[in-house]
Amino acid sequence: MSATPARLDGEALLRWPLPALDDGADKEARGRVLVIGGSREVAGAVLLAGTAALRVGAGKLVLATVASAAASLAMAMPEARVIALPETPGGGVDPDRVSSLEPVAEAAGAVLVGPGMMDAPATEELVARLMPSLRGRTVVLDARAMDVVTRLQRFDEPVLLTPHAGEMAHLSGAAKEDVLAEPLRAAREAARRWNAVVALKGAQTVIARPDGDAWLHEGGNAGLATSGSGDTLAGAIAGLAARGASLEQACAWGVVLHARAGEQLAERLGPVGYLARELPLEMLAVLRGLEAQAHSTR
Template sequence: MTFRPLDVRTLREWPLPALAHDADKEERGRVVVVGGSREIAGAVQLAGVAAMRAGAGKLVIATAASVAVQVGRAVPEARVIALPESGSGALRADGLGVLADSLEGAAAVLVGPGLMDPEACVPFIVQLLALCRGIPVVLDAGAMDAVAAMGRFEQPVLVTPHAGEMAHLTGIAKEAIARDPESVARRASAQWNASVALKGAATLVATPDGGGWRHDGGHPGLATSGSGDVLAGLIAGFAARGATLEQACAWGVVLHALAGRTLARSVGAVGYLARELPGVVPGLVEKAARPLRRSPAPKAR
């Protein structure tokens, strides 16, 4: 089965779940973003704001205690939960109890942006996943190290590696991945029972049932610090609104690229910042949701 093209036309033919005009913030879903560290505090901020810009109704950010106050000031829209850290900066599994209330009723969970010492965080992530049964989960950045410990997932999970991260997760050489990324993405998705977004100049989205999408509309300006955190946040935000992980990923990948192209026109081809991407997303969502214009039928002579 070949990977189907993923673009704006795809989104228009695959609309997001409808929101009632009087929908409140609870109906638009609560997204929980887990990650951050004393050295990378901004990643959860970028992801959380992106999730809100995608349309999520409520935001919880669970981050390292050493930066929780800083994050709360930077993102006043969020409830911020301070998580205990180890000496190396890893999040400790014995601190998961403070997250239980926020996970109950969550519509989507994003784990990974800004994690420090990912290997040491694996016990925390594995136990966190056990608390997220039935909740769509996006594993990004350092949280993907939990793949080896899990083997196969028994819940809806999306993993978002670039080629280097995929090489780390699979043991396949980066050069071999570059030669046949579609096969690698498909095999990983089937093996892990998870959707896989293999990021690159062309981004591939593979699903455990053998389906797949290919997006070729990336932009060089998106190769900047924090851009991946924004993409992960967009995906989590669309999932919080009720989209499946596959659909949320499709919308996130296309809108992320369109946001880059939009900023390239106003700022320059490179040099715009990841923090600027979420701000242009709501308008792009509205444009992408508009029905396709059909050419009028020719008049009879």
């Protein structure tokens, strides 16, 4: 373990290329992503995450969300299979029906849980019950799905957690001010404690593995602090993981693509005011640019 985290930027990604895709690869070879999320009041978060997963190259997409939102989601995203799940009185996913998700989860290469989930107790229970079915899968836990760490304490297999400073303070019991003061230390301690890859998001984003290896990204802009931005980042990470990237590599690429997409939108539209729904297509443009740069240097 190096005490100094590795810097993350475009040049770093060029030295850490994504797993190659054969030109003849079908959609199965590019991986299947399952996104579990949404609620009666925040139905669009899974749409943002799913769009990002496909834009970075995942081959197949399954969205599992509350029944009240499933039909409209299927119309909004015809590229995806949409599964309607029973709801709690609070408008979240009913954990008592989690068994219906197990075969779908087992068929997925990457599983993202959390975008748009609002019923905190139900979400924690659902994730706790679902985890045994996710063994051997690449798992990304976002938003309220991360609360499961307060129950499980430590994962049998590493998963990816994507907290901002406030969420890290809630999950770890540390003061938010301490997290902000020493993000590298906070991320490393959490990764080791939970046996997880932790992406502590902020103006400086730190990615840490359980063994202490870490990466640091500085960039992005104020416009990325907008509703749904985190959903697009989580979806992009899941999509890259479905293509065969490791948790830390998928996260590193996702963080840089997300930040650069924000920078490019800010240049065209202004520093604030662009929408999260505009980020996935911009991430695709950034990805294509990096790939072209890689080819030109060979």
